[in-house]
Amino acid sequence: MLILTCPYCGVAADETELACGGEAHLTRHGPGSSDDAFHGYLFSRKNPRGLHVERWRHVQGCGKWFHAARDTVTLQVFGTYPAQSHEPPEDIVRAIRRRHPEWTWKGAA
């Protein structure tokens, strides 16, 4: 069972209490953007084998969206942080690097 700690209510929630919202920090291209950018935002995904930064919602709890950094192979969780952020915070990046020294934050897609 995957367990993530909700950064708002502090509950260590089982995956059955949560819903995954997919890749995080996508730039929301909309009207006025190029077809390529809009297509990319709607459909193209990193889908990495390894470190994934993603959105989750504490549906059966406080109902809020948050972010998590997780390894898709080992399911190791490197931390969770509030939705109101544009990139993973320092301490989570450090935790990730301890395990994946080559990992860098490539910025929003």
Next chain:
Amino acid sequence: MKRYSAFAIAREALRNHTGWERAWRAAEPRKQYDVIIVGAGGHGLATAYYLGKNFGITNVAILEKGWLGGGNTGRNTTIIRSNYLQDPSAAIYEKARSLYETLSQDLNYNVMFSPRGVIMLAQTQHEVRGYLRTAEANALQGVKTRFISPKRVKDLVPIINLDGPRYPVLGGLWQERGGTARHDAVAWGYARACSDMGMDIIQKCEVTGIRQKDGKVMGVDTSRGPIDCRKLGIVVAGHSGVLAEMAGFRLPIESVALQALVSEPIKPCMDVVVMANTVHGYMSQSDKGEMVIGGGADGYNNYTQRGSFHHIEETVRALVETFPMISRLKMLRQWGGIVDMTGDRSPILSRTPLEGCFINCGWGTGGFKAIPGSGWGMAELMARGHSPLTDAFSLDRFREGRFIDESVAAGVAH
């Protein structure tokens, strides 16, 4: 290649089975091939086979990082059906189903195709209307299916509980010539035939990079050194995103774990495949007597080949309601595979932004049934540049909004 036959069995019986050949050669990689296929699952092997058989292209290597058939092809629950809703799906899945009918003869390898019939139960009014609609669509597409009454369901499946507490059975979509086949045998049969045509199947050879020049594919880097090619086919299911990253593009695909489990073997009790999409479970009985059970996929990206336990619980709970007699069965094994999910739950068979590089993926939870048709179409796509079977499944359908929406029609993993 020595053909398998009743005569061969008799001959070998008389000489202590010393004359059986290896089914395929263990090939060493050469420097260059006309075509490289990455991934020796059913779809990769079938693509190679029809490249040789239909287009005479035999200077082909099939590269596999693990062992042949060790991906989803060897992990699936082997349901074969073609009762899809949209025309392009019906065309490719029915092509595949019809090729399955004669695949054993074609490959001279017993793939144990068993057209025992598949029922998709309708357990809500919504499902009844959905399947009535699918049955009409199938009639127009030339796919033989029928909506049947609860009484007929009970005749076909005596062990079923029609009036379950939550979701009584209101009917079913019945495809008489759907069924199952032996998954390993499909991979092995294609591999044997490919090897016989002179193709190289190279196992334990992981592709680690895709070499390109001026937007054109030149070859691949592998754990066994670089290999050149003119055309490249990426057919790696759950790992499609990893290969796309090497080639320099992104896909509308998310990889998740899908699980299955089998029970201890019991006496024959159910000779059709039953799928219960509302309650999320499906079941068939293998020739060994095991009840083969599958259900839902994980709700988040992962490459664990394991899956979350609560999904098994949900699946088994649903099936015990539908088939009360299985409540005391012991489960023998559970496993997972990494499935490649697209947004419209339809596959991608397409050229890619990299010239000479083609991709066949997105079969997600339901591509075993499609192996022969997918290989047929993919071979034509790679040989000719397009194929009537695959054109609708191109990568640019997402950009152009031409979805082939089967998510409503399928609803469950299988």
